[in-house]
Amino acid sequence: MHIMVDLARHADEGPISLKSVAERQKLSEHYLEQLVPELRKAGLVKSIRGAQGGYVLAKKPENIYIGDVIRVLEGPIAPVECTNQSGEDCCEKTDFCVNREVWVKVRDSINDVVDSISLADLLKDAGNPESEGMNLFEEVD
Amino acid sequence: MHIMVDLARHADEGPISLKSVAERQKLSEHYLEQLVPELRKAGLVKSIRGAQGGYVLAKKPENIYIGDVIRVLEGPIAPVECTNQSGEDCCEKTDFCVNREVWVKVRDSINDVVDSISLADLLKDAGNPESEGMNLFEEVD
DNA sequence: TTTATATCCTACTAAACCAATCGGAATTTG
């Protein structure tokens, strides 16, 4: 999420190196290197190799939903494993199908939320601290 | 959840031993022994010690919500830790407050779901397999 | 063509969490 938000925020500056993302987001470059190939394979970012290379969003921030990012990096969003399976495979434990009703509702509700928020929405809500010097959570003193 | 559903289903039979719950739910009695004291401390079940003892629901199934059960056994329901804290403590990572918006919405949506379903709702939806011989997920062949 | 800047790739480590196990003490009924 940090990577994607950072890329969205600097979308007009050409390729963004992981090094600069890591500095701004206070994360290890090596750690980001481990994550970003997944985003690339999933078609969310494009890579430009070599000097002055880096990453750019593959689509406009308006068209990239938080749910896509999460699912790429963490797999299907589900509170329990059996909500990813068809109903028949999951219920050796007698009452689990009763409970499964709950988990399916939870799963759908989570996915509805994350699929309704785009990167553009996030930047809009928060303003752009770096260019405008403001932050939603900044205390006024 | 298995324990609570089982107790709800046998609510009119006096104290229910963990042994019988474990057999019906195909779970280890020892495992349940580890969980149920939390439910007792939280006032969701009452215990009767000694021979012919066991557990009973402390309230009517209509008044016990799934969210209460989950929170007792697993702590606050939150997709990331910082949604349990006030906004100031959580954001050494520059963009985290932007993302926090998402997690707060996810958290609230999950809690809304689990706080809207009672044990009674679950039993009603699923019928009572043991007394009626039916099951939502049973194939017709 | 060399060099610096990047991505790319494959392991490995450390900590936390969850389900489950083990052994035994305390309480109550019959």
Place this chain on the structure above:
DNA sequence: CAAATTCCGATTGGTTTAGTAGGATATAAA
């Protein structure tokens, strides 16, 4: 007293997540 049952503390094994390590490959610019 004896059996049934709750109660309690310690431990284990598996999985997941964040993060580290080291080096190979590609490209732009000097």
